[in-house]
Structures are given as C-alpha cells and as structure tokens.
Amino acid sequence: MPGSDPADGDFVDTIALAALEAGAQHSVYVGMRRVLLCRVDTDxxxxxxxxxxxxxxxxxxxxTGTTIRCPKHGACFDMKTGMPQNGITKASLELYAVRIRDGIVxxxxxxxxxxxxxxxxxx
Amino acid sequence: MAGDELKVVRGFSSKASPLPQDLLKADTREVPAGLLATGTYPSADKTIALNRYCSPEFAQLEKEKLWKKVWQFACREEDIPNVGDRIPYTVGDLSFMIVRSGPSSFRAFYNTCLHRGTRLCDGMSSGESVRCPFHAWEWNLDGSLKNIPSRWDFPKVDSEKYRLPDVKCETWGGFIFVNPDPDAAPLSKALGVLPEHFASFNPAERFTAFHIRKKVRANWKITMEAFLESYHVVETHTESLGFTGDASTQYDVWDDGASHISRLITPSAIPSPHLGDHASVADAVNQAFQAFALAMPGVPVPQYDPASRLNGRAQVAEWRRQMMGAGLGRDFSNVSDATMIDSIQYYMFPNFCPWFGEGLPLVYQFLPHGDNPNESIMSVRLTVPVPGGGAPRPPSAPIREIDFDERFDAVPEIGLLAIIFDQDMGNLPRVQAGLRGAEPGHAFATLGRYQEQRIRHFHDVLDRTLEA
Structure with missing residues (x-):
C-alpha cells in the first residue's frame, strides 16, 4: 500500500523478493501500469x-548483463539507465524506483x- | 458459391476456449435474442485493391457518392443537451452543424454561411440563433433567416431563398445521424437489425464518459478495418491472449440491401485458442478481473474461486454486476454474463461502430481528414449507463483531441485501453506507408475468409455505393 509519509513517494508493495530469483522476470500491475521486475544478481x-x-x-x-532485448522487434535497453542500446528506437524505458522493505519489492x-x-x- | 462457402471455417476453438455460441449456452442469465442470432453473407473471395486507400480520385469519389449519400452517425444527443446547443460534424471537407432545435428535436445544416462561405460552427457552441462570426448574418434555429446587418445593401436577397440549407437528421438510441441526400430513405431502413439487437441494452439511457478524437496518418478505411477483426490480437496485443478468445471470435453480417450491419463477439475471461487445449482457465479469469479492475481504481482485484458454483466467466460477470450496480445505483442482476464481460462490436456502414454490452461499451467513428486520403480521424467514446435513483444525467465528457504524434497514453482515464489503442496506432501509419509502395503486381490486400469477412463485406457495399 502507498506509504503514509508524503515524502515517501508512491511506493506500492508488489511481490516478495524471495519470489524473484536471480535472473527472473515478473510482471505486476502497479495502479494502471504493468511493470516488469527483473532481478540481476542482487539488483x-x-x-x-x-x-x-x-x-x-x-x-x-x-x-545480457543489465541489457534487456525486446522479444518482439529487438530493441535493447540498459535497465540501469533506461537508455536505448541500438537504433530500433531513440526512446528510453520508463524506469521506476524500487526498494525492498521487509522482504517485499x-x-x-x-x-x-x-x-x-x-x-x-x-x- | 455454395461449395466455396463450405470451406469457410467459422472460428477456431480449443478445449479451454469454446466458441461464443457454446459459451452463451452456459450463461447464468437469459441471453438477449440478438446475441443468439447469427448472420451470414455470401461474399466472393476477392482481393482489395490498395489504391483505394491512397488515391485522391478515389477519396473524391467517396465524397460525392458516399458521404453525400448515406446515413452517417454525427454525434450523441447528450453532446448538445440544451435547446440552441450545436456541434459540428465534419467528414473530410464536408461539414454539418447539428443543432438541438427543440427540447427533443434536432436539425442539421450545411455548416457554411450563405454570405461568403464562412464555417458557422467550429466547436461546441450555443445560442438562440446561429450567427456568423464574420459579418453577423444570422439564422433562427429552424433555419429561417433572422437578420442581415445593413439589410438595405442586399436588396436581392430573398429571405425564403436564404434559409440555411438543411440535411436529413434522425435519431436512434441517443445517436444522431445525418444524410445529405434529400431523396434518402428513412434512417430506420439503414439501421437494419440494430434496434432489435440493442433493445435490451438501451443505448439512449447512456452517457458519454470519455470522448477522444485521434488524428491518424492512415486512410479512414485502413484505420477502421484495423478494428473490424480480432485476427490482429495475436501479434499486436499479445499480452491480451491470456484472457481473450481472439481466434474463437464470432463474426456475423446482416445485409438486406438497404442496411449493412456486421458484428464481432470476442469472448473474455477465457484463454486464447492459440494457447492450446491446456491453457489455464483460472489465469484467464484472474487476468480478466485485473483488466476490468484497471478501469476501477481503488477497487480490490478479486481472484478466481475454484470452489465457486459459478464458472470463471460467471464469476467475473457477477463481480461486474455488483460493482457497476453499486457505483451507478442500477440493477444489473438480470444482465447476461456475455453482456457484462464480452467484447461485442456492431458495425453500420459506412463508419459507425456501436459496441454492445458492458464488457467494452465503446462507440467508434472513422472519418476522412480533410481531402488528404492518407489521414483520418478516429473518434472513441466510452458510454456508461445513466445513474439510477433519480440522479441527474451526467454531462457528456468534453472531446479530448490527440494529435498525429501524440499517444492515447496521454489520457490516463482510459486505463488499459490506452496501451491497446497505442499498439493499434503503431501499425496504421506503417500500413498506409507500405501500401503506397506496393509492388504493382501485388498491390492488393488478401483477406481471411472468416475472420476478415466484415472488411470484405464493407468493400462490397462500398463498391455498390460508389457505382450507384
């Protein structure tokens, strides 16, 4: 649920960190947005x-590393910065802040x- | 023809994803007769020449033989709620002004001043008379000439001959239609099965909750045809496969020569037949709950209950009945499961798609943009039942304009629909660009026999209309 402290942003619980093994991807809804969670090592x-x-x-x-390749048309993005890595699009990923609280992403x-x-x- | 027709496979199902008519048999409520009706149309298996999507000459032919000759949806009654309210209906470079001329009467006029040709109405406006902003030539709401400033300077202007020219204007179910052809048959002839099929849905008792007009770099027919079939779901809306019966969609056409109606029924809360016989029905139900919940922020998302006496589709439908009933103060308890959750889209020639049911209660309208055959406007409305319990009728949502390079994503209130429309919009300019560069020997579209039959039917009627 959204944090009670206004300075806390709009962080929303998704899944347990334990459910997201290294290398795994998991798609969740946060409000109206479908969000992809990707775990690379401990990140x-x-x-x-x-x-x-x-x-x-x-x-x-x-x-590969921190780069994800779109399965449809092959656009590649750095998941750390959101920046595109090839010429398929000039647009960046819409990145969201992540934190772990009590084992929850x-x-x-x-x-x-x-x-x-x-x-x-x-x- | 008969032998040809036998080869048509009427939809593709799986063990996990039956055809719509089989799903209707398991509905927990009485299914409206219209949904049980099926229509067939013996269309020849022909290809569609691509030049009709980009030729200025073809667009000009459409203006003269189509847009000046047919009944076409212009706006909703609630768009102009008070006497004197008016709104333009612009199709290509033709434009009409729709006026509420009395408490429950409407008139439509050519949207052009008889003095020097100024467009009279360029957006929602209101008043006891229609006055040109240039020199204040003025007409009453019935079209009679009211005033010409410096009347002494126009001694040859006969007031009776300078009535504002009107066009035929009729209504059905809260929809206002116009027909510029003075010899046109009544609207009822063009509506065909629509009034009968929509009787239980009562479109008059709904209001426009959002209204978007999107400019598209594609011919109006290309834009429209993208929304007449569910064949594109597997590639364009892949993430919907988990809860959408795309390949099992039922397509029907009713054509009596005067009315040209078609329909698709895409079932929801079942997996796509593409996912195979063992696709998860529970996942399909949960994804359908999620998809509907996206339009209801703050509402907890239910989960499929395997112990329920209701099947998955009925569970989603029952939850929708309760949520919509509580929110709107209306009783949905007798409304069928299919009506509550499925995507049921009707089409009336040439460019009007009223959806049936609460699953996806949209209204589409597709329009040429100016005289450029490579551009169009898609109008999308979401309609919601008018609240019960004597609550006042909510106002019609203002029109949100989305430019060529803007995305539906800029309109967060439409929830999941934004990304779906944006996925469709991504295809359309590519289609328009591609067809203009087609190899001359293959400059035609090849349509699926069953899943794209509504497009073929549209072109059959278009050909007949343009040849008339």
Whole structure:
C-alpha cells in the first residue's frame, strides 16, 4: 500500500523478493501500469512492461548483463539507465524506483490519476 | 458459391476456449435474442485493391457518392443537451452543424454561411440563433433567416431563398445521424437489425464518459478495418491472449440491401485458442478481473474461486454486476454474463461502430481528414449507463483531441485501453506507408475468409455505393 509519509513517494508493495530469483522476470500491475521486475544478481530493476518502440511487452526478453532485448522487434535497453542500446528506437524505458522493505519489492510508478467512471455517482 | 462457402471455417476453438455460441449456452442469465442470432453473407473471395486507400480520385469519389449519400452517425444527443446547443460534424471537407432545435428535436445544416462561405460552427457552441462570426448574418434555429446587418445593401436577397440549407437528421438510441441526400430513405431502413439487437441494452439511457478524437496518418478505411477483426490480437496485443478468445471470435453480417450491419463477439475471461487445449482457465479469469479492475481504481482485484458454483466467466460477470450496480445505483442482476464481460462490436456502414454490452461499451467513428486520403480521424467514446435513483444525467465528457504524434497514453482515464489503442496506432501509419509502395503486381490486400469477412463485406457495399 502507498506509504503514509508524503515524502515517501508512491511506493506500492508488489511481490516478495524471495519470489524473484536471480535472473527472473515478473510482471505486476502497479495502479494502471504493468511493470516488469527483473532481478540481476542482487539488483532489482522495475520499468513499464511496454517497449517504447511499439508498446509491446518486454517480458520474456533476453537479458545480457543489465541489457534487456525486446522479444518482439529487438530493441535493447540498459535497465540501469533506461537508455536505448541500438537504433530500433531513440526512446528510453520508463524506469521506476524500487526498494525492498521487509522482504517485499516496492515500486513507485507515480501517482494514480485515473477517475473511476462507475463510482463517481455514489449510487 | 455454395461449395466455396463450405470451406469457410467459422472460428477456431480449443478445449479451454469454446466458441461464443457454446459459451452463451452456459450463461447464468437469459441471453438477449440478438446475441443468439447469427448472420451470414455470401461474399466472393476477392482481393482489395490498395489504391483505394491512397488515391485522391478515389477519396473524391467517396465524397460525392458516399458521404453525400448515406446515413452517417454525427454525434450523441447528450453532446448538445440544451435547446440552441450545436456541434459540428465534419467528414473530410464536408461539414454539418447539428443543432438541438427543440427540447427533443434536432436539425442539421450545411455548416457554411450563405454570405461568403464562412464555417458557422467550429466547436461546441450555443445560442438562440446561429450567427456568423464574420459579418453577423444570422439564422433562427429552424433555419429561417433572422437578420442581415445593413439589410438595405442586399436588396436581392430573398429571405425564403436564404434559409440555411438543411440535411436529413434522425435519431436512434441517443445517436444522431445525418444524410445529405434529400431523396434518402428513412434512417430506420439503414439501421437494419440494430434496434432489435440493442433493445435490451438501451443505448439512449447512456452517457458519454470519455470522448477522444485521434488524428491518424492512415486512410479512414485502413484505420477502421484495423478494428473490424480480432485476427490482429495475436501479434499486436499479445499480452491480451491470456484472457481473450481472439481466434474463437464470432463474426456475423446482416445485409438486406438497404442496411449493412456486421458484428464481432470476442469472448473474455477465457484463454486464447492459440494457447492450446491446456491453457489455464483460472489465469484467464484472474487476468480478466485485473483488466476490468484497471478501469476501477481503488477497487480490490478479486481472484478466481475454484470452489465457486459459478464458472470463471460467471464469476467475473457477477463481480461486474455488483460493482457497476453499486457505483451507478442500477440493477444489473438480470444482465447476461456475455453482456457484462464480452467484447461485442456492431458495425453500420459506412463508419459507425456501436459496441454492445458492458464488457467494452465503446462507440467508434472513422472519418476522412480533410481531402488528404492518407489521414483520418478516429473518434472513441466510452458510454456508461445513466445513474439510477433519480440522479441527474451526467454531462457528456468534453472531446479530448490527440494529435498525429501524440499517444492515447496521454489520457490516463482510459486505463488499459490506452496501451491497446497505442499498439493499434503503431501499425496504421506503417500500413498506409507500405501500401503506397506496393509492388504493382501485388498491390492488393488478401483477406481471411472468416475472420476478415466484415472488411470484405464493407468493400462490397462500398463498391455498390460508389457505382450507384
């Protein structure tokens, strides 16, 4: 759940770190965003699970070092910086802050701005 | 033709993913008759010449023979809620002004001043009369001439001959249609099966919760055709395969010569047949819960309950009935599972797609953009039932314009739909660019017999319309 301290950002619990083995990828929803969690050794990276090239899922992409390759059209990105690594797109990954609290991977994908079309009338 | 027709495989199912008509048999509620109806259309297995998507001459032919001659969806009644409200309907370089001329009456006029040709209405506006912003020539809401400044300077202007020229304007289900052809048959002839099939859905009792107009670098037909089939889901929307019956989608066409209607039913909360006989139904249900929950922020996402007496689809439908019922103060208890969760899209020639049901209650409209055959506008609305319990009718959402290079992602309120539309939009300029450079001997589209039959039907009707 979002932290109670406003300075704490919008960190949201996702999965247990223990469920994300080294080398593993896991896709979760944080608000409206589908987020891909990738663990490389002891580092956990989180970014929008939509390649900025054609908005296709990055899940399942081959990882070499800290570079992930989009399984659809081959765009490569450095998961540390988000920067593109080949000429397929000039756009960067949408990276999210990650932290581990009590063994849980928490992700800050920003505030959730969606209204609820079915819940604005107080039926 | 009959032998040819026998070869058509009507959808592809798996053990985990039955065809829609089989899913309807397991519905926990009475299924609307329209959903049980099927329509077939004996179309020849022909190819589609690509030059019709990029030729200025073809676009000009469409203007004269199509847009000036057919009933076309212009706007919703709730877009112009008060007498005197008006909104433009612009299709290519034709433009009409739709006016609420009385509490429940509407009129449509050519959107051009009779003085020197100024466009009279270029956005939502309102007033007791229609006045040109240039020299203040002015008309009453019934089209009669009200005033010309310096009237003494126009001694030959006969007020009766300077009525604002109108076009036919009729309504169905809260949708306003226009037809510039003064000899056109009534709208009801063009609606075909729509009123009967939508009777249980009551589109009049809905309002526009969001409304987006997206500019696209592709011909209006290319843009529209991308939304008439679920064949593209496997490659373009791969992440939806877990909970979408893409290959099992049912396609129907009803054409009596005067009405040209088609439909697709893409079932939800079942795995794609592409995932095989052993794909997980539980995963499909959980992904469907997740997808619907994305439009309901703050609502906990349920999980598939294997011990429930309800099957997975019924569980999702029941949760939707309760959430929507509580949110809107309306009773959905008799609404079928399919109506609550499936993606059911109707099409009326030439460019209007009203979706049926609460699964994906959208309205699409596809329009040429100016006189450029390589550009179009896609209008997308989400409609929601008007709240019950005497609550006031919510206002129609303002139009959100999205430019050529902007993404739907800029509109967070549409949730999961944003990325889906953006995935589609990524394809369209590539199609337009590719078809313009096709090898002359292969400058035609090859359509699937079953899954792309609605596109073939559209071109059959378009050919007949342009040849008339």
């Amino acid at each position: 956990v990276f989180a970014f929008r699970d939509a390649c900025p090239h054609a908005l296709q899922p990055l899940k399942g992409g081959a990882i 928490q992700v800050d994908a920003g505030p959730d701005k969606r209204p609820n079309p079915y819940q604005q009338f107080g039926g």
